[in-house]
Amino acid sequence: MLRFTLALMLAAAVALVLGLSGWRRDAAPTRAAGPSAASVQAALAAQRGRAHAPAGAQDDSLRDTAVDGALTLNAAGKAVPDRAMRRLFDYFLTRLGERSPAEIRDDLRRHLQPRVGAAVLAQVLAWFDAYVALERESAALDTGSDLRADLERRRELRRRRLGATVAQAWYGEEERRLEHAIARQALLHDRRLTPAQRAVRLRELDVAYGLDADPTRTESDAVALAMRQSAQFEAQGAAPERRYAEREATFGPEAAQRLAELDQRRAQWNRRVAAYRAGRERVLADRSLDAAQRQVRLAALLAPFDARERLRIEALTRDDPGR
Structure with a gap:
């Protein structure tokens, strides 16, 4: 059953493996800690209205x-800068x-303005700006063969750009789960442990992370291992x-x-990037x-890429001549 489930999960992990993860949408919002017992959902939670669609935007997603x-x-x-706020940002992005x-930011501003005061609006837009800058910078980070080092690089970048409180609220849970998966894989591959010792250590690890009741744990660990193994193959230039x-x-x-199939898609992506460049x-x-003709030609080159891919293209080509 595990192998069948893993095969299905890998399809969902395509974007992450290819480094095209750009904007990720969480399954459900997480309430903020601390004063959240006295917190209330803002009008936005109750008024899940329609997004502002620009005039004439027939292909608006x-x-x-x-x-x-x-x-x-x-x-x-x-x-409160919680996961629900991050999902709101992802929706508009x-x-x-x-x-x-800039236009997306204005869409978000017009959506929020009738619902919150000026001070709240200014703070949320400032967080939005920081989020966009962070995700753009994160998209430019390559995935190496050391998954723990990759996690630490992203963890450090998030806290440097957002501050510890906001970074923890937006990314802390997924970082914790990935850290747990990495630690489990280290135990599973530690040949110094007997099967009985390994089982005990794994149970202790699960309890320490509060994930002992997580039914998706084994599958998530397998996906993390597959990602790390793929990165190692890429670094080594391993044959198919x-x-x-x-x-x-x-x-x-x-x-x-x-x-x-993921390997083939990665190679295809690299060819598309090379052709675009x-x-x-x-x-x-x-x-x-002239300037207008050049802009039309450049837009045509980007047309085959979707929104997430364009974010990645922008990050990869930021330092190219003429940028």
Whole structure:
């Protein structure tokens, strides 16, 4: 059952494995700690209205959709930077690629303005700006073979950009679960332990992280291991045959096939990025084009990429000549 479940979960992990995760939407909001017992949901939670759709936007991806996410106000009437707020940001950022970051920010402002006071609005927009800057910077971080080092780099970046309180509220739970998965994999591969010792250590670890009742734990650990193994294969330039054989032995044939498909998609992504860069260089070097013509050509080069991919493209090409 585990191997079948893993094969299905790998399909959902495609974006993360490829480094295209951009904006991630959480399954459910988490209430803020501390004064949350006295907190109340702001009007946004009760008024899950329609997103502001720009005039004439026939292809608007948020057209006729209900706003996802909400604001939480504490007893003092101040906004709480919780997971529900992050989901609200992610909802509006779905338009990335259709609209500029400045236009998306204005959409969010117009959605919030009738519902909250000026001070709350200013604070939420400041958090939105910080979130956009952080996710753009995070998208530029490569995934290496050391999953723990990758986690620490992202953890440090989040706290440096957001501060410890906001970073913990927005990312703390997923960091904790990934840290737990990494620790479990280390125990599973520690050959110094007997099976009985390993079982005891695993139970102790689960209890320490408060995840002993998590029914998805084993599958999540397997996905984390698959990601780390894939990163190692990439760093080593391992042949497809070797990759398939090792994956089949660890996860079974269905998962091995899924991971082989991920490898193909990663290679395809790299070719698309290379083609975009080459096309962009040609457009910028063409002296016969005026500014408007150049912008049209550049927009056409980006057209095949979706919103998340465009975020990644922007991060990858930020330092390219002509940026």
